[in-house]
Amino acid sequence: MKIGILVSEGPYTHQASDTAYNFVKAAIEKGHEIYRVFFYHDGVNNATRLTEPPRDDRNIVNRWSELAKQHNLDLVVCIAAAQRRGIMDENEAKRQGKNADNLAEGFRISGLGQLVEAGIQCDRLVTFGD
Amino acid sequence: MTDEMMDEEGVIKKFMFVNRKAPYGTIYALEGLEVVLISAAFEQDVSLAFVDDGVYELKKTQDTKALGQKNFSPTYRALEGYDIEKLYVERESMEMRGLTEDDLLVDVQVVSSAEMADLMAEQDVVISF
Numbered sequence: 001m002k003i004g005i006l007v008s009e010g011p012y013t014h015q016a017s018d019t020a021y022n023f024v025k026a027a028i029e030k031g032h033e034i035y036r037v038f039f040y041h042d043g044v045n046n047a048t049r050l051t052e053p054p055r056d057d058r059n060i061v062n063r064w065s066e067l068a069k070q071h072n073l074d075l076v077v078c079i080a081a082a083q084r085r086g087i088m089d090e091n092e093a094k095r096q097g098k099n100a101d102n103l104a105e106g107f108r109i110s111g112l113g114q115l116v117e118a119g120i121q122c123d124r125l126v127t128f129g130d
Numbered sequence: 131m132t133d134e135m136m137d138e139e140g141v142i143k144k145f146m147f148v149n150r151k152a153p154y155g156t157i158y159a160l161e162g163l164e165v166v167l168i169s170a171a172f173e174q175d176v177s178l179a180f181v182d183d184g185v186y187e188l189k190k191t192q193d194t195k196a197l198g199q200k201n202f203s204p205t206y207r208a209l210e211g212y213d214i215e216k217l218y219v220e221r222e223s224m225e226m227r228g229l230t231e232d233d234l235l236v237d238v239q240v241v242s243s244a245e246m247a248d249l250m251a252e253q254d255v256v257i258s259f
Contacts, residue, residue, distance in 0.1 A: 006257065112168040113168055116172050116174070119143065119174075120172065125257070127258065
């Protein structure tokens with residue numbers, strides 16, 4: 001089955017991102033295709049590489065980056081939601097005249113159309129949020 | 131071209147956006163509306179559901195001056211211009227909050243929670259905010 005994922009909450013405060021991660025891993029192990037993981041609302045905070053949790057805790061951001069690398073996942077961060085919350089890639093930081101960027105490896109920034117398109121293309125769109 | 135590819139081309143799915151939160155206090159209603167507007171460009175069969183505190187999103191005469199936030203409620207009136215005309219409000223949520231259809235700023239279809247469940251069951255994609 002072709003599955004799209006929507007993550008609408010940030011890391012640590014909510015369990016949504018953890019559950020989405022476990023779901024994606026399990027789905028891949030069962031042979032399903034993960035078409036895209038889309039991060040919206042505070043979910044865009046899952047994409048900042050400046051995250052530095054205590055050593056005995058999981059690193060939610062790095063975990064997504066590693067999974068993306070292993071399975072060639074398409075991790076997409078909503079641009080409008082990201083701009084509101086200070087998540088930027090190099091290009092966007094330049095364009096906005098910012099002196100830093102923070103998008104973690106394996107993520108890309110794009111528009112909301114990517115979420116709607118995932119809904120159209122996938123057999124299931126599964127939301128992880130509040 | 132395989133049959134599957136042909137199906138993909140002109141595919142129209144039933145999308146329902148479920149609005150559950152009050153318009154202010156959290157950003158879900160505003161960012162949810164942004165998704166609804168984008169979806170109009172994809173020529174899908176779009177409907178909106180308003181349940182729980184989400185019914186407040188459609189309340190007439192919203193005044194956000196004291197909040198220091200933008201009043202985005204006029205956007206719901208513009209949805210018609212995007213061919214988004216199926217707006218369903220759950221009767222139970224509305225009545226529980228002392229609202230009637232006259233309190234709402236757009237024409238809606240008021241449905242029971244059982245009818246709303248049937249509508250949701252018909253959808254291909256349900257995204258809730």
